[in-house]
Amino acid sequence: MVRIFRLLSFAGVAVATVAGAALAQDPPPPDSGDTATVAGLTALAEELLAAPDAPEPVETGDVLIEAVLTPDTGGLEAVRQRGYLRMAVAPDPLMIAFDGEAGVGVAMILAQEMEKYLAGLPDAGETPTVVVPTPTPRSVIAERVAEGLSDFTTLTVTRAEENPALTYTRPLIRDVNDVPVLGAEIAGVETLDDLVGIPVYVSEGSRYEANLRRLNANRARDGKAPLTVKFVDARLDDYDLIEMVEIGLIPATVATDFKATFWNTVYTSVDVRTDLELTADGRIAWALRADNPELSEAIDGFAEIAKKGTLLGNIVLKRYASSADWIENLGTDDARIRIDEVGPVIDRYAREYAFEPELVLAQAYQESRLDQTKTSHVGAIGVMQVMPATAADPVVGIPDVSGLDDNVRAGVKYLRWLRDTFFDDPEIAPLDQTLLSFAAYNAGPGGVKRARAKAREMGLDPNVWFENVEMAIQQSVSREPAVYVRNIFKYYVSYRLLQELEADAEAARGEIDALPDDISDLPPLDRAAALEDLTGIVVGGAGEDMAAAD
Template identity: 35%
Template sequence: MTLPWTVLRLFCAALVFAVLVACSPDDEGAAPQPSDPDPVDELIELADPLLGRWSGDLEGMIERRQIRVLVPYSRTFYFLDERGSQRGLSFEFMEAFEDFLNEQLGRGHQRVNVIFVPVTRDRLIPWLRDGRGDVIAANLTVTPTRQRQVLFSEPWSRGIDEVLVSGPSAEPVETTDDLAGRTVYVRPHSSYFESLERLNRSFSQRGLERMRLEPAPGHFETGDVLEMVAAGLIDHAVADDYLARLWEQALPDLQVHENIVLRQGAEMAFAVHPESQQLKVKLDEFLRNHRAGTLFGNVTFRRYLENTRWVLEEGRDEAVARFAELADLFREYGDEYDLDWLMLIAQGYQESRLDQSARSPAGAIGVMQLLPTTGAEMGVGDITELENNIHAGARYVRWMIDRYYADAPMDEDNKLLFALASYNAGPRRVREMRREAERVGLDPNIWFDNVETIAARVIGRETVQYVSNIYKYYIAFRLVSRQQRLEVPIIEG
């Protein structure tokens, strides 16, 4: 099972819809008739053909009036701020490219629109090659392996080193040879993985013990991994030097070894389909005055790579301690209701940061953020008491599974994920989204990349982010449990 960290396809659909509406007659005053299609269905039907597979070069994109930009959702390259506005390096570079292209075309209001399609990092190249996007705008390192798969633009940044980072309790590292026999956490499809594999081959040739490369989920961004390193959940990882320096400001316990270089002088570039030569030429032309070292490049890089405003996230300092305090209760009620207790505690962290004193504006109480009426229905006692609150939350999740998903043809992992989505969005909405997923050819019995995609289009970020965050915390707490020598299964990611 794979998980996108946050596939915010709603933005893509909304932007495409805006383009279509702009080209249509103004019928705002028309009264809706009973036979009118549902607005949500209409939006999906309009957006799907444009967001589906299409292959071609810049000439065709101009005719279609859209360029689809595949971006990873991260706190440096593409994200939504507290007001829901799109931000990040990738966003600002490609917005500038949109202005650059339209100024050259001189078509007035008939603009070519850049549409951002957030996907997990492990899908960037496959989606580009499959015609689901036109450009990859990310911190994509140019490597020989990737050059056989995509066509790179001129670099937007050069001279980047991949460096080792370590956690506060890691054994000292003076040279790369000290990594022999160590465990390093890394995304399998990353350039970091290629660099570590190259070092492992060197170790084997010289009779040294190979590193153990523990795979990070494909939706994890470098910042996610560095947070886990700084928290002591992981001993070692690899990061681009500029990202390591940025996160070092936000995470004081992060050790950045700028002398332990796994790849030196790397180049970052945009990527296009191998047959999109025209688009590459236009990107190269744009980058002459927009790459790192230009006024635009320097200002934009400084905004996101020297200022920690966008990467800081409060409330995690006590997470490991709270996990240790509450693990026994979550394991007890996870076992009682046949639920993965680590997923339950991850849900509790998402709901309240495991804080029993937390109260929501709507009156939800404590760790599992249950409303008093829901707590009373669970019949386990006063949910202002910590144990009763956790007990009620576990019982409610089990009730949700048994009530709505017991007979659904899905595996137990997906039943739990759908129950979590229902916990957040309500079972009726999830049922409607499953029907819509089946209608458009997605699997209604799989959350990630299927019903999740419909959720992003129909109700926006909240539920997708909710389930995604829980899975991220699940991975983190699994690592904590390993440190505490608790044997636990993992939902494969």
């Protein structure tokens, strides 16, 4: 049996939508002997700006995360000004996953399509707004959106669950309700009453807990016995619990019929009881703050072309939601081999030059798909697509970049030089220092200088990338640097947040892996009791007391 969550590994930093661009580094001046060679990048820097004081190296990955997670309750215009729209998404492989080549899942493809839709609106700006999936613990997604820590999300919601601080688009999928998922050894369940006495395990603080509390309150009013509900560590998601049902550690859980049916294609022995609905009038819709009418109108418009039954909606559902086979195939052999070979080298030099390794890895994917044999049409070489003349310049000082180690070292050292030389300015926010550095790596520092000058001419801010220099560089250089930076930003942020949540969940799963092998010899309910006795996974439970809460 495939353990799905183990496939979400370091192979996951993907930069998917556009092939890696050749490194457009500004060449050194025409060769005039040793003096010109020595002058190279130094002369270029002096030509482009007055040499700054030497700064201390700064870790740059966190500034992207901090920018995305800064509270902002602005509407559509504010989103356009900052340049990105945040889509909170649960860390579920059905919604978001990565392999060595691409970001995949329902949220990833809808984010790409939403970018196209927003760019086509009559009042859209000249540069597309980046839609950034931001993996978020499921139990706090609605709260994060309401507080401005994200802009919108996809929720399964019934009328009883609606949050007054949020507004909901037209349904993407109708008639989505919670159902029991039973182990193969659980027999004799024909009605909801037959579930009484069978422990049902759900994540603490989840919507399933809230809905089961409502169900038990209703059963109490009708004079019926409550269901026995056990709460597990909130770091475990729906598919974790379904797998635990599959291997017999717990007898039952709850999931939406949509997701339970999907995961049933992997965990084939579980019994998904779509005939025993635990909720009514459920639907999947996008939710956002109620005080953003223009943004709500835009997202609702996209819902109309992305809902089930439309061409786009049906393509997404057929591609991702009909079977989990695509998840089992994540982490291809080629991707794993490249990660195993290139990852440690990137990690070494990223840390040496004070960059976050995952950030450099995202850039390397954008450049070459981690392929050291790649040579561009302009002569850029290897994983980091370094121009030999740039690498040989004394500023970088690496004359041969044909080998992996020196190629990565040269690329990261050059990126550090770009940031420290041209963008270490207190007038430039840390986020924009990082994004402008990536743009200079792609278009050359001269290209970015022209773009910043063009931004001034256009009445834009030359110190801000999104919707400012990003717009100007498309006129003064080309569209390529804008796409290049956007992809690194989007996929790095999504991967980094997902990786952090996955690490938390893996700590909880480790307790399950440590259970003794002979636990499988116990009867189903005894196995569940042993899980509670031997681990800290089960954090609480309720039965009759749930009936008092509504």
